Amino acid sequence: MSRVGVLVLGPAGAGKSTFCNSIISHMQTIGRRAHIVNLDPAAEPNKYEFTIDIRDLISLDEVMEELDLGPNGGLVYCFEYLLQNLDWLDEEIGDYNDEYLIFDCPGQIELYTHIPVLPTIVKHLQQQLNFNLCAAYLLESSFIVDTSKFFSGSLCAMSAMILLELPHINILSKLDLVKDEYNKKKLKRFLNPDPMLLLDQANKDTNVRFHDLNKAIANLVDDFGMVQFLPLEANDPESVSTIISYIDDVTQWAEGQEPKEPKDEIEFDEL
Structure with missing residues (x-):
């Protein structure tokens, strides 16, 4: 199997962790192996445990307490510390050489707009660890029903697309939470939007x-x-499967698979 990873990005509360768990659940259903790599030093595991956890290296709570920093300053410090200790990440990932890794990232946008933290990690994963990566950027559907907020979210998504220089999939999350029929119809305009x-x-x-x-x-x-969106209902296997198929396409997952040997003619007769 090729080394494939997807970075799950988006503002806080967009449903990133739920999406990561949905991918793991779907992978188990179809017999593929996947692992969550937690890059949020303030996160707690949800449905599935983290296979690799930045909190084993550094914890946001400890940084805030020891250095008297706020949440954002503490988060920046944690990632600067990670950049100084990328050999730790290499060692952790080295145990999962042929696995599908899902990188659950923090929601603070400054990590890939104001300071080159995530872009640096991305280049390291690509150049040193030979990963095929893509980014999945989530925006909450109930948030962008407001057109002004849609433009705001689109600018954030474009910023991530440009700075990370990765194949990029934009996702409207939590569609199942939009109950109002009028707003459901409005959301269709934002999947493949005409900004004008x-x-x-x-x-x-x-x-x-x-x-x-x-x-x-x-x-x-x-x-x-560049701004188009895929709809996501985390509890709908078909919705999750569609998004994973897009991720597989842009990361060329299928091309990295070893060809399977055809079964002998006798084996087919016995089936």
Whole structure:
């Protein structure tokens, strides 16, 4: 099996950990092996235990207590410490040479916009450990029903796409929590959005002083033409399976599989 990894990104509360657990559950169903690599020093395991856990190296709670730092400052310190000890990560991953690894990342966007923490880790995984990687960026569907928030989320997703330089899949999570039929219909506009059509709605919802800014953001999203979303219902196996198929395509997972030898003719007769 090829060395494949997916970085699960997105703001806090977007459903990243739930998505990671859904991938593990689906993999077990279809007979594939996968492991969660926790890169959030403040996270606790949910349904499935972490196979590799940054808290074995450094804990956010201990950093905040010992250095008198706040949550964000403590998180930055933890990742700077990880960058100084990447040999620890190499050693941990070395035990899972041919496995499918799911990297559950923190929700603080500054880790890949303000400081080059995640980009550095990505390059290390690619260049030193020969991983085929992709990024899955989650936005909560109930959040982006508001057009202005959609543009905000799109800018964050684009920032991650540009800085990480990875094949990128954008996901609308928690669709099953959107119960209102009107909002369900509205969400369809955001799966493959036309930013210029959404601009009119954004202008209706905001003060006229922000219309030029709205137009500039809409043009930026439209010019890049990269922001599309896949729907995710974490409890729906078909929804999870569809997203995994996209991840497999962009990481070329199937191409890295060893060809299976055909069964002997006698074996077929016995079946």
